[in-house]
Amino acid sequence: xxxxxWLSDQPATGMGLPHPWDKGAHFLAYGLLGFLLGVALGDSRxxxxxxxxxxxxxxxxxxxxxxxxxxGLDLLADFLGAYLGARWGGRWAVPxxxxx
Numbered sequence: 001x002x003x004x005x006w007l008s009d010q011p012a013t014g015m016g017l018p019h020p021w022d023k024g025a026h027f028l029a030y031g032l033l034g035f036l037l038g039v040a041l042g043d044s045r046x047x048x049x050x051x052x053x054x055x056x057x058x059x060x061x062x063x064x065x066x067x068x069x070x071x072g073l074d075l076l077a078d079f080l081g082a083y084l085g086a087r088w089g090g091r092w093a094v095p096x097x098x099x100x
Contacts, residue, residue, distance in 0.1 A: 011065060011066045012068050026081065027080060031081035034085030034086035
């Protein structure tokens with residue numbers, strides 16, 4: 001999350017990823033975040049919620065950085081990546097109880 005925040009805090013220099021590659025970067029970054037949160041929390045729904053809400057906050061933050069804008073398609077890519085990552089991460093969670 002810190003790395004995503006730092007990357008969003010960089011002013012636009014014209015050297016960013018071109019469209020549509022930037023959407024793929026959003027998808028992969030939030031997919032990884034959703035996966036890690038899904039594993040850490042042991043629940044794909046909680047991982048998805050936190051990753052998606054972080055995407056909203058991060059896009060809002062980015063809209064206040066000089067030369068940067070927030071786009072709905074970026075948020076959609078964030079959400080889709082978070083969804084798939086959290087679903088996959090939730091499957092790796094440790095079972096709540098082992099049968100006797």
